[in-house]
Amino acid sequence: MAVTELADDIHEEQHAHGEFIAHHFDSAQQQYDSGKLGIWLFLVTEILFFSGLFCAYTLYRVHHPEIFVQASTFLDKNLGGINTIVLLFSSLTMAMAVRAAQLVERRTVIVNLVITMVCAAVFLGVKAVEYSHKWDEGIFVRAYFNLREHEVPGISRWLVLISIPFAILLAASVIVAFAMRAKGNKNMYVFYLSLAIMFGGYFLGAVGGKIYMNWKTANDKSKAAAVATLEHSAGGTENHAAADTHEPAKAPVETATAQSVPAAAAGEVLHGPAHLSQDLGTFFSIYYCMTGLHAFHVICGMIALSWLLYRSILGHWRADYYGPVDYVGLYWHLVDLIWIFLFPLLYLIN
Amino acid sequence: MTTATTRRELFGYTPDKNYYTASKGIASWLLTLDHKRIGIMYLIGVSAALFLAGIFALVLRTSLWKPENALLGEKMYNQMFTLHGAIMVFAFIIPSIPAALGNFVLPMMLGAKDVAFPRLNLCSFYLWMGGTLFLLIAMLTTGLDTGWTFYTPYSIRTQTGVTYATFGVFILGFSSIFTGLNFLVTVNTMRPAGMGWFQMPLFIWALYATAIIQILATPVLAITLLLLMAERILHVAIFDPALGGDPVLFQHFFWFYSHPAVYIMILPAMGIISELISVHSRKEIFGYKFIAFSSIAIAFLGFLVWGHHMFTSGQSVVMNMVFSAITFTVAIPSAVKVFNWLATMYKGSVALTTPMTYALAFILLFGIGGLTGLFLSTISVDRHLHDTYFIVAHFHFVMVGGTLTALLGGLFHWWPKITGRMYNENLGRLASFLVFAGFNLTFLPQFVMGSRGMMRRYASYDPEFQVFHQWSTVGAFVLGAGVTLAYAVLIYTVRYGRPVSGNPFGAASLEWQSSSPPSMHNFDHKVVVNDPYDFATQVYDEELDSYVQRRFVEPSPKPATQPQHS
Amino acid sequence: MNSFIGFLAQTEVEPAPPYQGGSYFFPVQASSFAKDSDWLYYFIFWVCVVFFAGIVGAMVYFVIKYRRRPGVDPEPSSSHNTPLEIAWSVLPSLLLILMFKWGAEGYFDEQVPFDDAEVIRVKAQQYSWLFEYENGDFSNILHLTNMQHYQFKLESADVLHSFFVPAFRQKQDIVPGRYTTTWLQPTKTGTFRLYCAEYCGDNHSNMKTNVVVHATEAERTDATKWDWLGNNGSPEGKIANGDRLFKIKCAGCHSSKGQRMTGPNLDGKFGTQEFFEDGTEQIIDENYIIDSIREPQKKIVKSFGPPNQKMQVFQGELSNEQIGWIVEYIKSIGPGASATAPK
Numbered sequence A: 001m002a003v004t005e006l007a008d009d010i011h012e013e014q015h016a017h018g019e020f021i022a023h024h025f026d027s028a029q030q031q032y033d034s035g036k037l038g039i040w041l042f043l044v045t046e047i048l049f050f051s052g053l054f055c056a057y058t059l060y061r062v063h064h065p066e067i068f069v070q071a072s073t074f075l076d077k078n079l080g081g082i083n084t085i086v087l088l089f090s091s092l093t094m095a096m097a098v099r100a101a102q103l104v105e106r107r108t109v110i111v112n113l114v115i116t117m118v119c120a121a122v123f124l125g126v127k128a129v130e131y132s133h134k135w136d137e138g139i140f141v142r143a144y145f146n147l148r149e150h151e152v153p154g155i156s157r158w159l160v161l162i163s164i165p166f167a168i169l170l171a172a173s174v175i176v177a178f179a180m181r182a183k184g185n186k187n188m189y190v191f192y193l194s195l196a197i198m199f200g201g202y203f204l205g206a207v208g209g210k211i212y213m214n215w216k217t218a219n220d221k222s223k224a225a226a227v228a229t230l231e232h233s234a235g236g237t238e239n240h241a242a243a244d245t246h247e248p249a250k251a252p253v254e255t256a257t258a259q260s261v262p263a264a265a266a267g268e269v270l271h272g273p274a275h276l277s278q279d280l281g282t283f284f285s286i287y288y289c290m291t292g293l294h295a296f297h298v299i300c301g302m303i304a305l306s307w308l309l310y311r312s313i314l315g316h317w318r319a320d321y322y323g324p325v326d327y328v329g330l331y332w333h334l335v336d337l338i339w340i341f342l343f344p345l346l347y348l349i350n
Numbered sequence B: 001m002t003t004a005t006t007r008r009e010l011f012g013y014t015p016d017k018n019y020y021t022a023s024k025g026i027a028s029w030l031l032t033l034d035h036k037r038i039g040i041m042y043l044i045g046v047s048a049a050l051f052l053a054g055i056f057a058l059v060l061r062t063s064l065w066k067p068e069n070a071l072l073g074e075k076m077y078n079q080m081f082t083l084h085g086a087i088m089v090f091a092f093i094i095p096s097i098p099a100a101l102g103n104f105v106l107p108m109m110l111g112a113k114d115v116a117f118p119r120l121n122l123c124s125f126y127l128w129m130g131g132t133l134f135l136l137i138a139m140l141t142t143g144l145d146t147g148w149t150f151y152t153p154y155s156i157r158t159q160t161g162v163t164y165a166t167f168g169v170f171i172l173g174f175s176s177i178f179t180g181l182n183f184l185v186t187v188n189t190m191r192p193a194g195m196g197w198f199q200m201p202l203f204i205w206a207l208y209a210t211a212i213i214q215i216l217a218t219p220v221l222a223i224t225l226l227l228l229m230a231e232r233i234l235h236v237a238i239f240d241p242a243l244g245g246d247p248v249l250f251q252h253f254f255w256f257y258s259h260p261a262v263y264i265m266i267l268p269a270m271g272i273i274s275e276l277i278s279v280h281s282r283k284e285i286f287g288y289k290f291i292a293f294s295s296i297a298i299a300f301l302g303f304l305v306w307g308h309h310m311f312t313s314g315q316s317v318v319m320n321m322v323f324s325a326i327t328f329t330v331a332i333p334s335a336v337k338v339f340n341w342l343a344t345m346y347k348g349s350v351a352l353t354t355p356m357t358y359a360l361a362f363i364l365l366f367g368i369g370g371l372t373g374l375f376l377s378t379i380s381v382d383r384h385l386h387d388t389y390f391i392v393a394h395f396h397f398v399m400v401g402g403t404l405t406a407l408l409g410g411l412f413h414w415w416p417k418i419t420g421r422m423y424n425e426n427l428g429r430l431a432s433f434l435v436f437a438g439f440n441l442t443f444l445p446q447f448v449m450g451s452r453g454m455m456r457r458y459a460s461y462d463p464e465f466q467v468f469h470q471w472s473t474v475g476a477f478v479l480g481a482g483v484t485l486a487y488a489v490l491i492y493t494v495r496y497g498r499p500v501s502g503n504p505f506g507a508a509s510l511e512w513q514s515s516s517p518p519s520m521h522n523f524d525h526k527v528v529v530n531d532p533y534d535f536a537t538q539v540y541d542e543e544l545d546s547y548v549q550r551r552f553v554e555p556s557p558k559p560a561t562q563p564q565h566s
Numbered sequence C: 001m002n003s004f005i006g007f008l009a010q011t012e013v014e015p016a017p018p019y020q021g022g023s024y025f026f027p028v029q030a031s032s033f034a035k036d037s038d039w040l041y042y043f044i045f046w047v048c049v050v051f052f053a054g055i056v057g058a059m060v061y062f063v064i065k066y067r068r069r070p071g072v073d074p075e076p077s078s079s080h081n082t083p084l085e086i087a088w089s090v091l092p093s094l095l096l097i098l099m100f101k102w103g104a105e106g107y108f109d110e111q112v113p114f115d116d117a118e119v120i121r122v123k124a125q126q127y128s129w130l131f132e133y134e135n136g137d138f139s140n141i142l143h144l145t146n147m148q149h150y151q152f153k154l155e156s157a158d159v160l161h162s163f164f165v166p167a168f169r170q171k172q173d174i175v176p177g178r179y180t181t182t183w184l185q186p187t188k189t190g191t192f193r194l195y196c197a198e199y200c201g202d203n204h205s206n207m208k209t210n211v212v213v214h215a216t217e218a219e220r221t222d223a224t225k226w227d228w229l230g231n232n233g234s235p236e237g238k239i240a241n242g243d244r245l246f247k248i249k250c251a252g253c254h255s256s257k258g259q260r261m262t263g264p265n266l267d268g269k270f271g272t273q274e275f276f277e278d279g280t281e282q283i284i285d286e287n288y289i290i291d292s293i294r295e296p297q298k299k300i301v302k303s304f305g306p307p308n309q310k311m312q313v314f315q316g317e318l319s320n321e322q323i324g325w326i327v328e329y330i331k332s333i334g335p336g337a338s339a340t341a342p343k
């Protein structure tokens, strides 16, 4: 056999490699398949990562069912529900972005990605309202759990604290966006403007959530008071000893047994003996671990989405190269999916 | 027929074109995406970890020379064994074979140019650095005294650097996940045409099974450690009994990872042994499919036995029984491997090269280590042996006698490929003998003192155990000398070894079709996929002092048959 | 739970009893489980020896017989043999089933309660043991009577510990926040070693004491009975009683020798000025000591240790008389005590 024939050397393999095909892959298809398998495996690790928390959750729920039922009344189903819808919607737009990338429709990709990012930010905004409201009430993890009346009717300091980084980021992206426009860099102008819109989304969520929360607290007060008087006159039930002391005009919190409960609607203020309120802390430990970790994943998703947006604006996608959009899309669906599990497990226990 | 000069050109030593002369400067290493360079950096890193933790081992062994622990004092001793165990396990042994040797060899065994995700690969290395750095920070600040198992609630109470250390291990976990993910994808999508699942070398099967465990088990460790950190910083009360948490839950979480992790340590080692035994016996591996599937079986069963570390923890009787029963089933696939290795040597042509001496040592030592595992899986016996030196001896037999031995064997085997130079066979064998002898001297006495009632993690002990401890200490120094000598031989070879051509051992797997050392893109000519265990395809070429493929030497090459195993 | 404080400061580890012999692998068999457990150990041992010898034998034989000879190619032979594979998977499995069965049975035996067992409460705390018997006596050395049945109720005040007596072949972890139990029947008189088998902190290796198995119940009650030296009411007697109580109840946290431990050192403290977290100060007198034993939280010594560590309340745990003895004892180690201390 001739040597020359044998030495069909490596250069032969330097065949039509696309712009974005890494040198070690033989074809775009191989690269795409590798990425796809890789991201699926990564999602598996993510699920397992959360599964540890789900195990802990299950264990404590089996041991203390009553605490879980009670604690979930502290969570606002409406806010949780809104967030669920927001995330579901963002999954839809994400899917549309993937589809558009496949068809190389640059504009549609960009629009859908921006909507997805805004949804993510709205989610965080609402979450920030929920967290800050709880912190105002002294609902922390177990060791610092210290339930008290929600005294801050207006803007909460916690909320401001959480919002500061977002405000800075918002301001920064607006400034950079206009700087880019001044420089005539249209692509980057669009990019930073989109970022600004995204951070704006956070404030949309936060302000909206806060308004709702204030409305609700006010509403609850009058409602709870009404319920209290009503039941008082009807002879009351065993768990409304505390209600006896209520003055109709004041907040329904006088003793340790009756706290200001967001879900106090319908008069379900079932706060047991004081030690129980300590045990509630265990629920909230788990709550913060799970939702905190989930929120972290949302933030990572926002970063990944921004990166996608950047590349979309630069028009990187091809009919045989749109893998990254697909992969991030899968990731985003998982983040969504985890929330779909968290929501009933935490908010809808009855 | 090709001439000798062209053969030399094709398979010869090509110092001016290989992967480590291709580009120069520290940055060309630190920023490289080349799997070979990353493998080398990993090798240097894990070896450093081995030596650091090895020195800790020697210090604590020295301290155990006398019963009253005159050398270290309680606190210091506790730190010693914790850091020894934690660094050995998390920074050395888990990444050792996959990330160092596997990184170098796996893509080449597939005839590929790199792993599927080179950037992820580099990222994994930097995560390893970061994680190890945090372990070192813990070590250099307040130290760490929880034992490598981080059992709660002590790990919540202690004032030492548990938070740093767990954060380090958390990061190391992701490093491990990324390596596993990368390998799994690489094997799935980058096998060359003509290489089906059952034409892969067994080392790849082993790494594949390992990758599955890394991906499925490590995230659970990550969340466990995250919760432990949260417990220490925020007191979330999930593991802390003082706040209503459950300390035994931590043990479940921990062992859910850490038992599969012991198979992360041993499976790649077993893969190496499959290669070494067949190549150095020039004999097709016996029972290919059984070995391949036993790796998967071990990986799978390994997930169901974690409770055998908790026979005395107070878990329910039923759970103890179930875990004990399943644990025994893991022994079967391991036994299958051992028997198949032996059968491979039958009617072979066994050369006692250095890698082969390690392989034989592996069979003996892993045999003892694994068999003593049977004592431990027997509940009533384990309730006596738990947390004695019997356990210490058991796991050093499998981890040092098993994995470390296999790592050294693998290094010697692939060293000619990695460096293009041949080590000194006699010195190599001497080191191997020292390791074997020193090892047995260190850890055999520990079985005896263990079943007599010597507790592990004891800084001081009752005088009746002193004899055993002294033997063990002497052995540890011999072992240390052996390991040092082995490394010295390898390092010496890098500069001064005799240059060799492509395939000095006559192995048939694809990595040997490259030049030694390989060029930046691994292969300078298209690889020819052939059966990795058909050694008849390789013939010795005196001129090159190397094996070359028969078809290059013989005028009419045999048609490349589809290799097939059953 | 947690109604206890043990002792055994690092300097006071119970000395080991002389080694009692036993077989090559084991200490003496001193409980009813030991025989079965050892038997099973040896069964597994011999199974392993047989397999291992076979493996070594085959290996050495092959290495020699089929060693590489230049120019000689390996003989061709089959590379797979399914019946053989099945044989060497199934055969060991049968042995493994036996191991599992006997191991589980032995363990099951250990879990089945004796009806007439005396319950001994074992209280483990970082680096000390306390055993409380049904008749109310307590001791730091475990006293048992040969051939009697016992149930141990184990509890921990802080972290994980483990109750282990090698001669009994019995081990049980002690988990804070819950009780664990184990059963035992000693079958041999003598003194044996008792270890803490679960790593529990700095002095884990010093958390060991002895088990004394007495021939008769009378001997045992004699050994555990409080020999109230102070029954005669003399000052020396009071101090001696206080000394003993201090060792059992207080010395886990308070030194009487000047070291700083979990709690403040009490050597030379009596009659001195102390400063508290709430900014007040006070001379340490009898009343202060009595108050501190009854309600320790009331006055916390300024900047002492982590704030979450609190001394337990002894109100109701110690009688007034007993508290009085402790006060006498602390007085006796106060400054200038040597002058006034009774000889």
Ligand code: HEA
Residues within 6 Å of the ligand: B149, B262, B263, B265, B266, B308, B309, B311, B327, B328, B330, B331, B332, B334, B335, B336, B338, B366, B367, B368, B369, B370, B371, B373, B374, B376, B377, B378, B382, B385, B386, B387, B391, B394, B395, B398, B399, B402, B403, C047, C051, C055, C092, C093, C095, C096
């Ligand atoms: C590489 C690591 C490694 C490996 C491979 C193993 C393998 C095994 N281990 Fe080990 N183990 C550890 C590392 C490892 N272990 C560590 C680190 C600990 C302690 C952790 C700590 O507490 O700090 C531990 C602890 C440990 C315990 C807990 C003991 C205790 O704390 O009380 C148990 C109990 O069942 C156990 C069992 C086994 C078994 C049955 C196997 C089996 O997989 C072995 C199978 C192998 C064979 C059986 C030998 C080969 C076969 C033959 C020679 C043919 C003949 C076969 C038969 C007759 C069946 N191990």
Ligand code: HEA
Residues within 6 Å of the ligand: B050, B051, B052, B053, B054, B055, B057, B058, B060, B061, B081, B082, B084, B085, B086, B088, B089, B092, B093, B146, B147, B148, B149, B392, B396, B399, B400, B404, B442, B455, B456, B457, B458, B459, B472, B476, B477, B478, B479, B480, B481, B483, B484
């Ligand atoms: C991969 C894992 C691994 C490895 C390789 C080793 C290697 C060794 N281990 Fe390790 N060990 C563990 C993992 C490992 N160990 C774990 C997980 C624990 C449990 C920790 C815990 O309880 O939390 C443990 C615990 C442990 C103990 C029990 C401590 C106790 O419970 O009180 C002992 C005691 O002898 C010991 C000894 C040794 C020795 C002598 C070596 C030797 O093999 C080391 C050989 C290597 C060297 C010596 C380094 C190389 C050479 C030099 C440094 C040059 C200088 C020396 C000379 C020239 C002589 N180890």
Ligand code: CUA
Residues within 6 Å of the ligand: C125, C126, C127, C160, C161, C162, C196, C197, C198, C199, C200, C201, C203, C204, C205, C207
């Ligand atoms: Cu108590 Cu170790």
Ligand SMILES: [Cu+2]
Residues within 6 Å of the ligand: B258, B259, B262, B305, B306, B308, B309
């Ligand atoms: Cu295990």
